[in-house]
Amino acid sequence: MKSIILDSTAAATEAALEPIFELSPINLLIIVTLVLFVILFVGALAVLKSLKTLVRVTMPELEEEQKAQIASKLEKKRDRRAWWNKVAGLNPMETEEEIMIDHEYDGIRELDNPTPLWFNALFYSTIVFAIGYILVYDVFGWGMNQEEEYLAQMELAEAERLAYLEASGSNVDENSVTVDLSPEFVAAGQEIYLLNCGMCHGNQGEGMIGPNLTDDFWIHGGEVGDIFRTIKYGVPDKGMVPWEANLTPVQIAQVANYIVSIVGTNPPNAKPAEGEKMEGRASDAAGEASAETEETVEETSTAQETSI
Numbered sequence: 001m002k003s004i005i006l007d008s009t010a011a012a013t014e015a016a017l018e019p020i021f022e023l024s025p026i027n028l029l030i031i032v033t034l035v036l037f038v039i040l041f042v043g044a045l046a047v048l049k050s051l052k053t054l055v056r057v058t059m060p061e062l063e064e065e066q067k068a069q070i071a072s073k074l075e076k077k078r079d080r081r082a083w084w085n086k087v088a089g090l091n092p093m094e095t096e097e098e099i100m101i102d103h104e105y106d107g108i109r110e111l112d113n114p115t116p117l118w119f120n121a122l123f124y125s126t127i128v129f130a131i132g133y134i135l136v137y138d139v140f141g142w143g144m145n146q147e148e149e150y151l152a153q154m155e156l157a158e159a160e161r162l163a164y165l166e167a168s169g170s171n172v173d174e175n176s177v178t179v180d181l182s183p184e185f186v187a188a189g190q191e192i193y194l195l196n197c198g199m200c201h202g203n204q205g206e207g208m209i210g211p212n213l214t215d216d217f218w219i220h221g222g223e224v225g226d227i228f229r230t231i232k233y234g235v236p237d238k239g240m241v242p243w244e245a246n247l248t249p250v251q252i253a254q255v256a257n258y259i260v261s262i263v264g265t266n267p268p269n270a271k272p273a274e275g276e277k278m279e280g281r282a283s284d285a286a287g288e289a290s291a292e293t294e295e296t297v298e299e300t301s302t303a304q305e306t307s308i
């Protein structure tokens with residue numbers, strides 16, 4: 001769709017750049033021919049006119065015949081007008097006397113003008129249309145009614161949205177986010193954190209206005225998905241801003257993973273724990289990611305699965 005629009009605009013600009021008119025030999029030929037035609041046409045008209053004059057002068061009886069023809073044409077025209085008056089519901093002035101109703105108020109009299117044919121036709125056709133409409137959309141269900149059409153459109157839009165997110169690689173949400181502690185990802189998250197979150201949670205996550213993010217205690221859950229959800233929707237009642245509008249899903253995933261990575265770092269001036277202790281959740285995942293043994297790697301993947 002998009003590309004079609006782009007293509008057509010490109011074609012349009014191209015067309016606009018071309019010279020509008022070029023006097024090539026062929027164009028010249030066309031112009032000359034046209035001019036010749038006009039001259040010939042005017043000449044033919046002149047000849048016709050002079051021939052007619054000739055006929056009138058030499059054979060006057062022919063002219064009488066023509067006059068009769070014109071009269072019958074006028075008659076037909078009058079018939080047509082009468083028919084049109086009927087359709088349009090027009091009453092010529094001459095016939096007004098006939099349709100005058102014989103009451104009168106203060107010298108004001110009333111005409112009995114019938115509803116015009118076209119209006120009645122329109123009116124009855126709306127009734128027929130309505131019956132057809134009800135049958136098609138509501139009785140037999142051949143077409144989609146408003147609600148079905150709305151739902152179909154929403155479905156289409158949702159599919160398009162998902163396709164777009166898929167294409168832009170940002171369809172991550174609180175249900176699909178996974179622990180990703182790769183250095184670039186966490187570093188990107190830290191950058192976002194220092195810019196947006198440090199003033200409330202402390203630059204090392206030790207907690208200030210907002211709770212300590214480095215301990216094992218969580219008010220809203222310590223799984224990466226929980227953290228993602230808290231950041232995305234916020235806790236507006238408690239002073240935690242929803243970040244949905246200001247951070248992209250990928251950015252939220254980055255900063256959530258940054259928080260996972262700082263759990264258990266014990267920064268100085270840590271704020272006392274708030275919420276419930278989460279037994280070996282995000283903090284474990286953070287610890288395990290750096291560990292090398294088979295066993296812990298396996299545990300990490302189970303931790304990731306449970307967070308999905």
Ligand code: HEC
Pocket residue numbers: 192193196197198199200201209210211213217218219220221227230231235238239240241243255256259274275
């Ligand atoms: C205006 C201050 C403020 C800013 C800015 C802020 N937060 Fe918060 N945040 C809070 C408060 C207050 C809470 C506690 C909410 C509660 O008590 O339910 C909180 C809670 C949280 C929690 C949940 C903690 C738990 O124990 O469950 C997380 C995670 C969090 N914030 C992350 C962030 C991130 C990431 C950012 C930056 C993108 C951020 N916050 C920006 C004030 C803030």
